[in-house]
Amino acid sequence: MSTATVLVVAARHASDDAIEAHADALRAAGAELTVVDLRPARLAERGARSALRAVRETADSWAAARRLTADHRQLVAHADLVVAADRTAVAAVWRCRRWNPRAELVNGVPAALQALGAR
Amino acid sequence: MTRPPHLLYLAWGFPPSRAGGVYRALATVNAFADAGWDVTVVTASRETFERYTGADASLEERVDPRVVVRRIGFDWPAQDTDIRRYSPLRVALPPVWARLRRLKDERTFPEPSYGPWRAPLAAAARAVHDDKPVDLTLATANPHVTFAAAHDLWRAAGVPYVMDYRDAWTLDVFSGRTTTSARSRVSRWQARLLADAREVWFVNRPLRDWHARHFPAVADRMVVVENGWDPALLPPVPPAVPHDGGLRFAYLGTVTPKVPLGELLAGWRAAMADGRLPAGSTLTLGGHLGYFAVPQGPLAEVLADAATDGVRYVGPVAKAQVADFYANADVLVLALGTGRYVTSGKVYEYVATKRPIVAVHDPANATTDVLADHPLVARIDAVTADEVARALAEGAALVDRQDEQTRATLDALADRLRRDRQLAPRVAALRPREDA
Structure with a gap:
C-alpha cells in the first residue's frame, strides 16, 4: 500500500537532479509523493562550513517556513509522512504539526526510507 | 571453596x-x-x-x-x-x-x-x-x-x-x-x-x-x-569455484566517507575500460553506508552511479550470511582510510577466506603489517585511480597463483590471526x- 508522502525541499544548494533522485528513492520505497519546493529564487552552491553559512542556513529555514501556502497546508493535512529533505526544510516541516497531528514528520530522506520500510 | x-x-x-x-x-x-x-x-x-x-x-x-x-x-x-x-x-x-x-x-x-x-x-x-x-x-x-x-x-x-x-x-x-x-x-x-x-x-x-x-x-x-577473525562467526569459506565470465571482486565492510570509494570506483572503471580486467567482471560491495542506522545519502548516490560499470551494492550483510558473501567472490578488495594508525577488523576475515586481496589503502596504514606475510596481496603505492586499476589487474592475476605452498602459508597465517x-x-x- 502506498503512503501519502510530502517531500519538503528548502536548501538553496539543492539541485533539481538531487530532488529527483530523492523522489525516485521514496517512490521506490512505496511513497505516493508530492514535492513541496520552498527553495529561494536564487540557488547557490553550499560553500564551506562556516559561521556565516550556519547563519545563512538558519535565516533560510525561517524564510522557507514562511513560504508555506494554503495549498501546501492542504497537502500536508492529508499526508501520512512529511519529510524534510534538507536541514533548511526542518522549520517548515515542524510547522506542519499544526495542520496534521498524526503524520510522521522526519528529518532526512534516509530516515523517511526507514519509516516507509517500517510500514 | x-x-x-x-x-x-x-x-x-x-x-x-x-x-x-x-x-x-x-x-x-x-x-x-x-x-x-x-x-x-x-x-x-x-x-x-x-x-x-x-x-x-x-x-x-x-x-x-x-x-x-x-x-x-x-x-x-x-x-x-x-x-x-x-x-x-x-x-x-x-x-x-x-x-x-x-x-x-x-x-x-x-x-x-x-x-x-x-x-x-x-x-x-x-x-x-x-x-x-x-x-x-x-x-x-x-x-x-x-x-x-x-x-x-x-x-x-x-x-x-x-x-x-x-x-x-x-x-x-x-x-x-x-x-x-x-x-x-x-x-x-x-x-x-x-x-x-x-x-x-x-x-x-x-x-x-x-x-x-x-x-x-x-x-x-x-x-x-x-x-x-572469529571462527564462531565465520565458518570455513570454500575455495572459489571455477566459473564462466569475468572475475567476481567483492568488498565487505562499513563504507564511510573515509573509505577511498571515489578512487576505487575510478580505478575499477579504468581497469574495465582498457581490458585489464576480464570482460563481465563485477565488483560487489556489501555493508552499511556510514556508521549509523540511517544510510549516508551521498555514498548511496555514488554507488548508484557506478551500477552501469558492473558495480553492485547489496546493502548490509548479516553476520550469519558473511561466509556466503565471501564464497561468491574470487578476489577481495580491502578499501580503507589513510593513516598509519588506521586498523581494520575486516582484514582478518579476509585472511581467513584465503582469497587474493587487493589492498586499496595507504601503504603506511597499520593494516599493511597484518598482511605482510600474505602471499596473495596486490598492493598500491598511493591511493590514486591509476594505482587502484593496476592493483585490481594484479589481483586478477593472483587468482591463478594458488599452489600448495601458497595454501599452506595462508592456512598458517589464518590460524595465527584468529x-x-x-x-x-x-x-x-x-x-x-x-x-x-
Whole structure:
C-alpha cells in the first residue's frame, strides 16, 4: 500500500537532479509523493562550513517556513509522512504539526526510507 | 571453596549493535566466559541500536549464555530524526541548540553525546558490584565514557580496570595529529584514567607506541591485543569455484566517507575500460553506508552511479550470511582510510577466506603489517585511480597463483590471526592469583 508522502525541499544548494533522485528513492520505497519546493529564487552552491553559512542556513529555514501556502497546508493535512529533505526544510516541516497531528514528520530522506520500510 | 573471578565488561556497543567494534566486544566476553570467569556486561538498550546504529539480531545469539547482560537506556537527541520531538529552540536556532546540547553533554564528562551516560553507567556498574563483587572491570572505547565509569568503580570500591582502546581518543588516526591540547579537559581525563589503569590495550603497534611515547609512566602496562577473525562467526569459506565470465571482486565492510570509494570506483572503471580486467567482471560491495542506522545519502548516490560499470551494492550483510558473501567472490578488495594508525577488523576475515586481496589503502596504514606475510596481496603505492586499476589487474592475476605452498602459508597465517589467539594471553594474565 502506498503512503501519502510530502517531500519538503528548502536548501538553496539543492539541485533539481538531487530532488529527483530523492523522489525516485521514496517512490521506490512505496511513497505516493508530492514535492513541496520552498527553495529561494536564487540557488547557490553550499560553500564551506562556516559561521556565516550556519547563519545563512538558519535565516533560510525561517524564510522557507514562511513560504508555506494554503495549498501546501492542504497537502500536508492529508499526508501520512512529511519529510524534510534538507536541514533548511526542518522549520517548515515542524510547522506542519499544526495542520496534521498524526503524520510522521522526519528529518532526512534516509530516515523517511526507514519509516516507509517500517510500514 | 574459591569462587570464579568476576569480570565486569563496560561497552556502549554490544550485540545486537552491528557497529564494527562489537565483534571485539563479543569475542572478549566469550573468551573470559570460556576461561571460567563469571562475566557481566553493562551496555546500552537494544532500542538504542535499532534506532541509531542498526542492529543485527543474529549477533545476540552469539553471546555465551553464561554471560549476564544488563542493559541501560541511552538517549541521543542529536541523532533524533523525529521532528515532532524537536524543541522550538532546535528548530529556530539549530547552531545554538547544538552548542547548548554539547555543553550539557560534557558537564560530567567531556564527550559529546555520550557524557550524560557516565552517571547511569557508573551506577549500573556499582549495582553489579554490590550484587556480586567484581574482580576486574574491562571497559572498551569508544565511547570513552566507559573508561570513566570503570574509573568511578575503582575509586569507589578499588576494582582494578583495563582500558581497551579500539581507536584513539586524543589522536586523529587518519592525520596523525593530536586532537586536543595537553591541558584540555579531555587530555587531563585521559592522563588520569591511564595512570590508574591496571592494563591498557591497543589494536595495533603504532597506536600502542604513540601512547607509550606520550604517557611513558604507563608504557609498561600498555599492550597490543590485535583484532582477529572469529571462527564462531565465520565458518570455513570454500575455495572459489571455477566459473564462466569475468572475475567476481567483492568488498565487505562499513563504507564511510573515509573509505577511498571515489578512487576505487575510478580505478575499477579504468581497469574495465582498457581490458585489464576480464570482460563481465563485477565488483560487489556489501555493508552499511556510514556508521549509523540511517544510510549516508551521498555514498548511496555514488554507488548508484557506478551500477552501469558492473558495480553492485547489496546493502548490509548479516553476520550469519558473511561466509556466503565471501564464497561468491574470487578476489577481495580491502578499501580503507589513510593513516598509519588506521586498523581494520575486516582484514582478518579476509585472511581467513584465503582469497587474493587487493589492498586499496595507504601503504603506511597499520593494516599493511597484518598482511605482510600474505602471499596473495596486490598492493598500491598511493591511493590514486591509476594505482587502484593496476592493483585490481594484479589481483586478477593472483587468482591463478594458488599452489600448495601458497595454501599452506595462508592456512598458517589464518590460524595465527584468529581472535582467540590474540585474547588468550591477556585473559590468562589478568586472572586473579589464587593466593591474592
